[in-house]
Amino acid sequence: MPELQTVLDEIAAEARAATERGKVAAYIPELAKVDPGQFGIAVLTHDGALFTAGDADLPFSIQSVSKVFTLTLALGQVGDTLWNRVGREPSGNPFNSIVQLEYEHGIPRNPLINAGALVVTDVILAGYKPREAIGLILRFMRSLADDESIVIDMDVARSEQETGFRNRALANYMKAYDNIRHPVEMTTGVYFHQCAIAMSCRQLAVAGSFLAGQGRHPLTGQKVVSAERARRINALMLTCGHYDGSGDFAFRVGIPGKSGVGGGILAIVPGKASIAVWSPGLNKVGNSLLGSRALERLARAMDWSIFGP
Numbered sequence: 001m002p003e004l005q006t007v008l009d010e011i012a013a014e015a016r017a018a019t020e021r022g023k024v025a026a027y028i029p030e031l032a033k034v035d036p037g038q039f040g041i042a043v044l045t046h047d048g049a050l051f052t053a054g055d056a057d058l059p060f061s062i063q064s065v066s067k068v069f070t071l072t073l074a075l076g077q078v079g080d081t082l083w084n085r086v087g088r089e090p091s092g093n094p095f096n097s098i099v100q101l102e103y104e105h106g107i108p109r110n111p112l113i114n115a116g117a118l119v120v121t122d123v124i125l126a127g128y129k130p131r132e133a134i135g136l137i138l139r140f141m142r143s144l145a146d147d148e149s150i151v152i153d154m155d156v157a158r159s160e161q162e163t164g165f166r167n168r169a170l171a172n173y174m175k176a177y178d179n180i181r182h183p184v185e186m187t188t189g190v191y192f193h194q195c196a197i198a199m200s201c202r203q204l205a206v207a208g209s210f211l212a213g214q215g216r217h218p219l220t221g222q223k224v225v226s227a228e229r230a231r232r233i234n235a236l237m238l239t240c241g242h243y244d245g246s247g248d249f250a251f252r253v254g255i256p257g258k259s260g261v262g263g264g265i266l267a268i269v270p271g272k273a274s275i276a277v278w279s280p281g282l283n284k285v286g287n288s289l290l291g292s293r294a295l296e297r298l299a300r301a302m303d304w305s306i307f308g309p
């Protein structure tokens, strides 16, 4: 087995030299300003050792990677009753698709597409003011990353607030089926802020590590969720975490992963490691182009695919 640090250094060097880098998300104007030349990667192994390469300490907009963490929070609040309001099947559709909702009567396919994540956020919002729910989510991220310096990028939140008509459409549609219980502006407002949390690869790899450790955080020792819940969240990440690119990601990389349009991906090697990679340029289905490639290369080099060598 090669040295992990050597593999990461090679991957970062290749990424730096890559000419084809994908396209940054432009539908959120603030994200369109991000320099596509950046690349970072961080790996936290099960024994608590951290390895990084490239721009691993630069904060980026975590966007839909936040959906894994809000799902964890919502399951903690309402348990399996969550599944009355959201499904557990891959969508085979783009992350912001609205068509399926009509066929399926306002119940989103899974919690990792926008419609499902809006329901999850609506669940978290119960009993709180929007500001309190945003604080709850941010504190959860800080405690998991063991880092109080994590903040929300308010320019990104505002930018999405100003342009997020599609997400409002999804929320309104589900509200017609009583699957959004708060005013649409409240639920979407909290959702835009959770997406605008800024974190580095290092912080994200640490934050997600409980999913690699059967629910226990390797650095803080905290039991975040049961082993069963960690396993199930990983299963959802594998089948749904890359939208209509989930099959291809499983085929190429072979581990649970969750991407965001900021170009970040959190990937989990159960029992072995938590990985965060970031490169802002996206492929056609909205997943980080170089990030996906880096994970493919890393999983192969370290023999990390859950499907075998």
Ligand SMILES: NC(=O)CC[C@H](N)C(=O)O
Binding pocket: 062, 063, 064, 065, 095, 096, 114, 160, 167, 192, 195, 259, 260, 261, 262, 286
């Ligand atoms: N795939 C994503 O990262 C999408 C998140 C983004 N905030 C949106 O709702 O459009």
